[in-house]
Amino acid sequence: METAIDYLNKVHGDLLDAAKREHSILRPLPERRKPRREWVGGLAVAAVCILVAAGLVGLLVRSNLGSDDAGSAVPAQGATGATGETGAAEAPEPTPGTVPGDQAGGGAGGPAPSLTKIIRTAELSVVIPRNTLDERFAEVVDAAERNGGFVSESLSRTRTGNLTLRVPAGNLAETLRAVRGLGTVDVESVRGKDVTANYVDLRARLSIAKARREVLLGLQADATTIEQTIRVQNELDETQLDIEAIQGQLQVLDDRTSLATVHVDLREEGAEPGDEVETASIPNAFERAVAGFVGVIAAIVIGLGYLIPIGLLALLVWFVSTRIQRRRAG
Amino acid sequence: MHADLDDVGLIVRSQREPEAFGVLFERHAEPMLAFFARRTLDAESAAELVAETFAEAFASRGRFRDQGADGAAWLYGIGRNLLSRYFRNGAVDARARRRLGMPERTVGESDFERIEELIDFAEQGDRIREAMAALPEGQREAVRLRVIDGRNYRETAEELGTTEVVARARVSRGLRRIAGDLDAESHKEPIELETRRWKRRSTT
Numbered sequence: 001m002e003t004a005i006d007y008l009n010k011v012h013g014d015l016l017d018a019a020k021r022e023h024s025i026l027r028p029l030p031e032r033r034k035p036r037r038e039w040v041g042g043l044a045v046a047a048v049c050i051l052v053a054a055g056l057v058g059l060l061v062r063s064n065l066g067s068d069d070a071g072s073a074v075p076a077q078g079a080t081g082a083t084g085e086t087g088a089a090e091a092p093e094p095t096p097g098t099v100p101g102d103q104a105g106g107g108a109g110g111p112a113p114s115l116t117k118i119i120r121t122a123e124l125s126v127v128i129p130r131n132t133l134d135e136r137f138a139e140v141v142d143a144a145e146r147n148g149g150f151v152s153e154s155l156s157r158t159r160t161g162n163l164t165l166r167v168p169a170g171n172l173a174e175t176l177r178a179v180r181g182l183g184t185v186d187v188e189s190v191r192g193k194d195v196t197a198n199y200v201d202l203r204a205r206l207s208i209a210k211a212r213r214e215v216l217l218g219l220q221a222d223a224t225t226i227e228q229t230i231r232v233q234n235e236l237d238e239t240q241l242d243i244e245a246i247q248g249q250l251q252v253l254d255d256r257t258s259l260a261t262v263h264v265d266l267r268e269e270g271a272e273p274g275d276e277v278e279t280a281s282i283p284n285a286f287e288r289a290v291a292g293f294v295g296v297i298a299a300i301v302i303g304l305g306y307l308i309p310i311g312l313l314a315l316l317v318w319f320v321s322t323r324i325q326r327r328r329a330g
Numbered sequence: 331m332h333a334d335l336d337d338v339g340l341i342v343r344s345q346r347e348p349e350a351f352g353v354l355f356e357r358h359a360e361p362m363l364a365f366f367a368r369r370t371l372d373a374e375s376a377a378e379l380v381a382e383t384f385a386e387a388f389a390s391r392g393r394f395r396d397q398g399a400d401g402a403a404w405l406y407g408i409g410r411n412l413l414s415r416y417f418r419n420g421a422v423d424a425r426a427r428r429r430l431g432m433p434e435r436t437v438g439e440s441d442f443e444r445i446e447e448l449i450d451f452a453e454q455g456d457r458i459r460e461a462m463a464a465l466p467e468g469q470r471e472a473v474r475l476r477v478i479d480g481r482n483y484r485e486t487a488e489e490l491g492t493t494e495v496v497a498r499a500r501v502s503r504g505l506r507r508i509a510g511d512l513d514a515e516s517h518k519e520p521i522e523l524e525t526r527r528w529k530r531r532s533t534t
Binding site: 003004010011015016020023 | 431437
């Protein structure tokens with residue numbers, strides 16, 4: 001520094017010393033932190049973009065999977081609404097104490113009737129044309145009655161309806177055929193539960209109880225004292241109760257095996273299954289919120305599964321192309 | 331190395347290369363010393379204010395933003411704040427210098443008269459004379475001998491019948507009071523006027 005004032009020369013030297021000290025320490029100045037903040041902000045924005053992209057991909061994938069699975073989905077059945085319920089007065093009388101033949105065999109009578117007992121349940125979901133619900137609903141009732149059955153439960157809404165039919169097991173196939181003809185079958189399932197062992201067991205226990213009752217009746221006739229008479233009477237009462245309980249169970253089995261149960265869902269075109277059932281309520285909203293939250297997370301996870309390998313591949317391509325460019329430039 | 335940069339360029343460059351600030355000091359230290367000397371009428375205080383202003387500017391240069399403002403204006407703005415504080419407290423701050431580890435220098439014998447030359451008492455004389463009437467007799471006589479008659483400190487001390495140190499103290503205290511009286515007026519002078527005055531002086 002060119003000055004005649006020594007003081008300024010000394011201060012100039014002091015200032016340069018301070019500058020050198022700072023340079024050697026490399027203390028970061030406030031504005032140097034800014035690029036780092038911008039870098040962190042950029043990273044956060046990139047992470048959010050990736051998550052959103054993953055969520056969108058996941059939703060897309062899930063919706064595709066959902067449409068593939070729609071054909072095998074079984075909608076909720078057996079609605080027990082309080083409206084539009086029809087009676088079941090035409091229920092046929094069960095035949096307690098008898099051993100019917102194979103109901104599934106369509107009532108084909110053979111010389112040696114089989115003891116096979118099967119409970120049959122069918123579910124049918126049918127999509128019908130618009131504005132035909134009332135007409136088709138009546139046709140289902142008609143089909144049940146025509147096949148010797150009845151409607152045990154029914155629920156009719158604006159565009160959808162549910163019916164539970166009871167028809168003789170031998171007429172199940174014919175009833176299903178009639179219902180199928182009402183529209184396009186969306187879902188159909190038929191299940192059979194073999195209860196033959198239970199039936200045979202109950203029949204055996206009934207025979208034993210009846211034989212026991214005969215013995216007790218003989219003892220009651222031979223009783224000479226009051227004490228003997230009371231004891232035999234008590235045993236006889238218990239045995240009679242056993243017989244009635246077994247007969248009741250047999251009657252239930254007879255009913256369930258002789259009559260098949262058919263759940264029918266009717267849905268007009270464009271109406272979603274169950275979309276008219278939902279009612280606005282806080283628990284309902286909470287359930288939907290939780291389902292939505294889980295759904296979004298699931299979608300993001302699915303989406304990441306697609307994006308990560310694609311991203312790695314893109315990174316590899318970028319790395320290789322950069323290397324090639326550098327080699328050419330070099 | 332950085333001499334081709336303007337003031338703003340030097341300040342911005344010094345944020346990455348601290349040594350560049352030395353060029354700013356070379357460019358503005360002496361005009362600024364004159365600026366402070368005219369306002370304080372005290373060589374020692376003016377010199378310290380220059381040192382503290384540059385130390386403060388160096389320490390806070392990281393916050394400087396190039397938004398079209400003049401680099402010298404930023405520097406003198408810091409100086410004016412320190413000058414106000416000096417008039418309030420009667421002493422020059424040394425916080426920035428301490429923070430940077432810079433030693434507190436004393437003004438040597440030879441510097442006193444050189445700095446007082448920067449004050450240009452001839453030009454300031456009329457204003458000073460008006461303010462002198464309010465001074466205590468001892469200080470007024472000391473200031474009269476030194477400033478009006480242009481005697482050096484040795485002659486002033488002999489005239490007053492005291493030592494040179496006491497004579498300098500009386501002149502210093504008297505001038506500080508006068509400076510306080512002139513403060514409001516001198517504070518309004520723009521930097522450009524100071525710079526012009528400095529350039530005129532340098533060419534003659």
